[in-house]
Amino acid sequence: MSQLVIITGTTGSGKTTTAREFIAQADDLWLHFGVDIMLGAMMPRKFVDGGPRGEEGIHIEPDDPADPDGPAHLSFGRFGAGLIGTYHRMVRTAIESGQRVVMDHVMTANPPILQDAVERFADLPALFVALKPPQAILGQRIAGRIAEVEKVLGKEHAARNNEGTRRASEFISREIFTHDCFDMVIDTGRLSPAEAARAILDRVETGPPGEALRRLASELD
Numbered sequence: 185m186s187q188l189v190i191i192t193g194t195t196g197s198g199k200t201t202t203a204r205e206f207i208a209q210a211d212d213l214w215l216h217f218g219v220d221i222m223l224g225a226m227m228p229r230k231f232v233d234g235g236p237r238g239e240e241g242i243h244i245e246p247d248d249p250a251d252p253d254g255p256a257h258l259s260f261g262r263f264g265a266g267l268i269g270t271y272h273r274m275v276r277t278a279i280e281s282g283q284r285v286v287m288d289h290v291m292t293a294n295p296p297i298l299q300d301a302v303e304r305f306a307d308l309p310a311l312f313v314a315l316k317p318p319q320a321i322l323g324q325r326i327a328g329r330i331a332e333v334e335k336v337l338g339k340e341h342a343a344r345n346n347e348g349t350r351r352a353s354e355f356i357s358r359e360i361f362t363h364d365c366f367d368m369v370i371d372t373g374r375l376s377p378a379e380a381a382r383a384i385l386d387r388v389e390t391g392p393p394g395e396a397l398r399r400l401a402s403e404l405d
Contacts, residue, residue, distance in 0.1 A: 193315035
């Protein structure tokens with residue numbers, strides 16, 4: 185049985201809500217390691233995207249510096265790679281301590297979050313799940329998450345953070361789906377978070393076991 189479930193997708197795809205539903209529905213104890221917890225709550229706000237030193241962490245930057253309100257992409261500042269590596273090592277340590285973990289994560293190929301995760305987790309019993317609602321509904325969902333972001337970052341910082349996320353949404357989706365090596369791909373425009381979580385849990389409990397991370401390790405080698 186899987187010890188690790190990684191749920192990826194762009195902002196608005198339902199990663200966090202699905203992960204919460206998963207641990208609520210599971211009979212066994214699962215820990216939830218959310219990327220928003222790591223980047224939004226565990227580190228100082230000033231280093232979070234939209235903060236005064238956000239460009240030093242994992243941040244959104246415009247494709248064209250002359251058009252700051254135009255299309256944007258996800259980028260690592262000087263602390264970015266180290267933060268992701270630390271997040272992944274925390275999860276690995278939890279699993280090696282006997283815990284089961286569900287992660288909600290943004291597994292982009294650029295910046296190389298996917299590659300770091302594959303290197304650290306490919307040898308574990310893991311299920312790699314992508315949530316992929318229609319792109320057209322993501323803007324509405326991103327706008328709808330503002331209240332949750334405000335709880336962590338405050339009103340003004342949350343507005344800047346959410347706007348950057350909206351502008352980078354297409355880039356992030358493209359970089360997550362630059363490959364098609366997933367154990368499950370779920371349309372969360374069709375399924376609710378509870379239904380998506382149930383589908384993932386059924387796969388964990390009845391199989392077949394996940395193979396996507398191992399295949400990716402071979403492809404990326």
